[in-house]
Amino acid sequence: MNKIPNRQAICEVLMEKAKEDKDIVVLCSDSRGSASLAPFANEYPKQFVEVGIAEQNLVSIAAGLAKCGKKPFAASPACFLSTRSYEQAKVDCAYSNTNVTLIGISGGISYGALGMSHHSAQDIAAMSAIPNMRVYLPSDRFQTAKLIEALLKDEKPAYIRVGRNPVEDVYTEESCPFEMDKATAITEGTDAAIIACGEMVGPAVKAAELLKAEGINAAVVDMYCVKPLDKEAIVKAAGNARLVVTAEEHAPFGGLGSMVSQVVARECPRKVVNLALPDAPVITGTSREVFDYYGLNADGIAKTIKENL
Amino acid sequence: MQNLKALSYDLRKNVIDMIVEGKGGHIGGDMSVMDILVELYFEQMNISPENMDDPDRDRFVMSKGHSVEALYAVLAAKGFFPIEQVIKEFSKFGSKFIGHPNNKLPGIEMNSGSLGHGLPVCVGMALAGKMDERDYRVYTVMGDGELAEGSVWEGVMAAHQYKLDNLCAVVDRNRLQISGCTEDVMAHDSQEERWSSFGWHVISINGNDYKELKAAFDEAKTVKGAPTVIIANTVKGCGSSIMENKAGWHHKVPNAEEYAQIMKDLEAGKEAALHE
Numbered sequence: 001m002n003k004i005p006n007r008q009a010i011c012e013v014l015m016e017k018a019k020e021d022k023d024i025v026v027l028c029s030d031s032r033g034s035a036s037l038a039p040f041a042n043e044y045p046k047q048f049v050e051v052g053i054a055e056q057n058l059v060s061i062a063a064g065l066a067k068c069g070k071k072p073f074a075a076s077p078a079c080f081l082s083t084r085s086y087e088q089a090k091v092d093c094a095y096s097n098t099n100v101t102l103i104g105i106s107g108g109i110s111y112g113a114l115g116m117s118h119h120s121a122q123d124i125a126a127m128s129a130i131p132n133m134r135v136y137l138p139s140d141r142f143q144t145a146k147l148i149e150a151l152l153k154d155e156k157p158a159y160i161r162v163g164r165n166p167v168e169d170v171y172t173e174e175s176c177p178f179e180m181d182k183a184t185a186i187t188e189g190t191d192a193a194i195i196a197c198g199e200m201v202g203p204a205v206k207a208a209e210l211l212k213a214e215g216i217n218a219a220v221v222d223m224y225c226v227k228p229l230d231k232e233a234i235v236k237a238a239g240n241a242r243l244v245v246t247a248e249e250h251a252p253f254g255g256l257g258s259m260v261s262q263v264v265a266r267e268c269p270r271k272v273v274n275l276a277l278p279d280a281p282v283i284t285g286t287s288r289e290v291f292d293y294y295g296l297n298a299d300g301i302a303k304t305i306k307e308n309l
Numbered sequence: 310m311q312n313l314k315a316l317s318y319d320l321r322k323n324v325i326d327m328i329v330e331g332k333g334g335h336i337g338g339d340m341s342v343m344d345i346l347v348e349l350y351f352e353q354m355n356i357s358p359e360n361m362d363d364p365d366r367d368r369f370v371m372s373k374g375h376s377v378e379a380l381y382a383v384l385a386a387k388g389f390f391p392i393e394q395v396i397k398e399f400s401k402f403g404s405k406f407i408g409h410p411n412n413k414l415p416g417i418e419m420n421s422g423s424l425g426h427g428l429p430v431c432v433g434m435a436l437a438g439k440m441d442e443r444d445y446r447v448y449t450v451m452g453d454g455e456l457a458e459g460s461v462w463e464g465v466m467a468a469h470q471y472k473l474d475n476l477c478a479v480v481d482r483n484r485l486q487i488s489g490c491t492e493d494v495m496a497h498d499s500q501e502e503r504w505s506s507f508g509w510h511v512i513s514i515n516g517n518d519y520k521e522l523k524a525a526f527d528e529a530k531t532v533k534g535a536p537t538v539i540i541a542n543t544v545k546g547c548g549s550s551i552m553e554n555k556a557g558w559h560h561k562v563p564n565a566e567e568y569a570q571i572m573k574d575l576e577a578g579k580e581a582a583l584h585e
C-alpha cells in the first residue's frame with residue numbers, strides 16, 4: 001500500500017526543480033506542515049514565503065511575485081483557498097493572467113470529522129467557473145508529479161486539488177501515461193463508461209474489475225484535467241458505451257458530473273448517472289467512512305452501473 | 310464560591326480523554342484557552358441551558374473554533390450535554406460532536422472553524438443589541454495566529470466605528486501557531502499598541518490567572534463608547550510540562566506514556582489549586 005500522499009509528490013518535484021530554477025517560489029499560510037512543504041521551506045528558505053494565516057494575502061502576493069517573473073506555488077487547505085481567497089484567484093490570478101499555481105491540499109472531505117468549514121466540496125464548481133482558471137485533480141502520486149512538471153512549463157494560472165491521505169497507486173513509476181490536458185483512458189469497455197477524477201479514479205478502476213468478473217465491460221477514464229475538460233475523451237468513451245457514470249469527491253452541482261453531462265447530452269446523448277457527495281454537510285467520519293457511507297467506492301460504482309444498465 | 314482553577318484541571322482532563330478517544334484534536338490551544346472559557350461561562354456570561362432562547366442572554370462565538378474540545382468540556386460542565394457522551398462520541402462516525410463548533414448542538418450559537426470570522430460576526434451581534442436596546446454582552450475568543458486574517462481587522466474597525474462597548478474580544482496570546490512562534494511566522498507585537506491605535510480599550514493580562522481574568526472582564530463592563538480587547542497572555546499546552554510552549558502540541562494525540570504524564574500533571578495542578 002502506497003504511503004506517499006500526492007501533496008508529498010508535489011514537494012518532491014518542486015525541490016528537484018528548484019535546484020536549477022531559482023524563480024520557483026513556494027508560499028504557505030501556516031500550512032507548510034499540512035502541505036508537506038516543510039522540507040522545501042527548510043532546503044530553500046530564500047524561495048519560500050510564509051504569510052501567516054492569511055489566505056487572501058497568500059494568493060495576491062503570489063500573483064505579484066508571478067507578475068515580476070517568479071513561478072509561485074501557493075499551498076493552503078483547499079477549503080480556504082477556494083473560498084476565502086476566491087476573489088484573489090479570480091481577479092489577481094485568472095483575470096490578470098498571472099503564472100500562479102494554487103495548490104489546494106486536504107481537498108474534498110479529507111478533513112472528514114472537522115466539519116463543513118474544512119470541506120471543499122465546491123472547489124471544482126467555483127474554480128471552473130472562472131474564465132482562464134484551469135482545474136486539475138490528479139489521481140495518484142505519479143500523475144501528480146507529471147502534472148507539476150507540465151505546469152512548470154507554461155505561464156498560466158491553475159488550481160490543483162489533492163487529498164490529505166495517501167491514495168493507492170493507479171499507475172506505476174514505469175507506466176504513467178500523461179499528456180497535458182488529455183484524459184487518460186485506463187481501460188476500454190462497451191457496456192459502461194466510468195469518468196472519474198482525483199481520489200475516485202482508484203475506486204473506478206476497481207469497479208471495472210469487479211464488473212468484468214460479472215461479464216460487464218466498463219471503460220475507465222481518468223479526467224484529471226477537469227478544466228480544460230477533455231471532451232474528445234468523453235465522446236470516445238461515452239460513444240462506445242450504453243451508460244455513463246461519473247464519480248467525484250464534490251457536491252452534486254457544477255463538478256465533473258455536470259460538465260460530463262453537458263458534453264454527453266450534446267454530442268452523444270445517453271444516460272448519465274452522477275456519483276457525488278450530497279447537497280448537505282457530510283456525515284462525520286474519516287474520509288473512508290464518508291466515502292463508504294455515500295457509495296463513493298468500488299462497490300458503489302459497480303452497483304450503480306448494474307442498476308442502470 | 311466554586312474553585313474555578315481546580316475545575317479547569319478537571320475539564321482539561323476531559324479534553325485529553327476526548328482527544329485520545331477521538332484520535333485527534335487541537336490539544337495545545339485547548340489547554341491555553343481553558344481558563345478564559347471557564348471564567349466566561351462560570352463567572353461572566355449569563356448563558357445556561359435554561360436561558361438559551363432568552364433574547365437577553367449574552368452571546369459567545371468561539372472564533373478559534375479548533376479549540377472546540379475545550380468548549381465541549383465547559384459546555385458539558387454547564388449542563389448542556391453529558392461529558393461521557395462527548396468523550397465517547399467525539400469525532401466518531403456519525404457523531405454530532407465534530408472537530409469544530411456546530412450550532413446543531415445546544416449552547417453553540419455560531420459554526421466556526423475557518424479563522425477570522427468570529428469578530429465580524431460578533432460586531433453584527435453587538436450592533437443588533439444596540440438596535441434593540443438590549444443589554445446583553447457579546448464575547449469572542451481568537452487565536453493570536455488568527456490575527457493575520459484581514460477580516461479580523463475589518464471587524465476591529467467596524468466595532469470602533471459603531472462604538473460597540475457591549476463587545477469584548479479576547480486574544481489567546483499563546484505566541485504559537487502551527488508553524489512555530491507567531492513572531493517568526495507573522496509578527497504581531499505589540500498587540501496592545503495595534504488594538505489601541507484602532508480605538509479599542511485594551512487590557513493586557515496573564516490569561517491563565519483567574520484574578521486577572523475576572524478583573525479584566527469586570528473592567529470591560531465599565532468601559533463606555535468603545536469595544537474592549539483582552540490580550541490574554543497564556544501558555545500553549547498549559548497544565549502539563551511536556552506540552553507547555555511546544556509548537557508540536559498544536560495538534561497531537563498523546564501516546565500512552567504521554568497520557569499518563571499529562572494526567573498526573575493535571576491532577577497535581579488540581580491538588581495545588583485546591584490548597585491555594
Ligand SMILES: Cc1ncc(C[n+]2csc(CCOP(=O)(O)OP(=O)(O)O)c2C)c(N)n1
Nearest residue numbers: 030338422423424452453454455485486487
Ligand atoms: C481560515 C483558516 N486558515 C487556516 C486554518 C487552519 N488552522 C487551524 S488552527 C491554525 C493555527 C491557529 O493558531 P492560533 O490562532 O495561534 O491558535 P492557537 O495557538 O490558540 O491554537 C490554523 C492555521 C483555519 N482553521 N482557518
Ligand SMILES: [Mg+2]
Nearest residue numbers: 453454485486
Ligand atoms: Mg496561538
